[in-house]
Amino acid sequence: SQTIHQWPATLVQPVGSPLSLECTVEGTSNPNLYWYRQAAGRGLQLLFYSVGIGQISSEVPQNLSASRPQDRQFILSSKKLLLSDSGFYLCAWTQIRGGETQYFGPGTRLLVL
């Protein structure tokens, strides 16, 4: 069966520091991968998605970037964090064919101080 992992689970970072969040999927090949942010009391905002290695689409302009160095690895990064980057970051995957259903990881809680 397929599983999705995210780490770290919780992160407290100062403003201006760099960020790297990692997401990996096991038990499938060639997944579509997604990064979402959930701000307090709000729904989920799609940040990035990827249909293959090195292929990244950005949904909103922001202080963040994403990379997909391996088939089942998706990384969310920032060079300098802002206070507004605080939130709950969720990674999700779908099958590349017939992949209408997204399955979510456990999330990373990021607090920027």
Place this chain on the structure above:
Amino acid sequence: AQSVTQLDSQVPVFEEAPVELRCNYSSSVSVYLFWYVQYPNQGLQLLLKYLSGSTLVKGINGFEAEFNKSQTSFHLRKPSVHISDTAEYFCAVSETNDYKLSFGAGTTVTVRA
């Protein structure tokens, strides 16, 4: 592009009472519809989905939802809730030719004894 409106931000309900969470969407093309549940500090778990066929969809934990194309709605129901159903519930939609999800703002269900 599609959009989702969850009509209730908070729904308090007594244990063993029924609950209905309302969701309306807008889209100019055919859609897939989903309900996810999020327990505190966790990722999203799929409750149920409508892809095609019968408009009444049954999911996990005794939940069901009905797709109404004419009213562009996908309301979630449970005939008798438990304390463990306390969580946030998200309605989501994707167009059938595009697997990016759009989420509603969420409905917080609080079940009281």
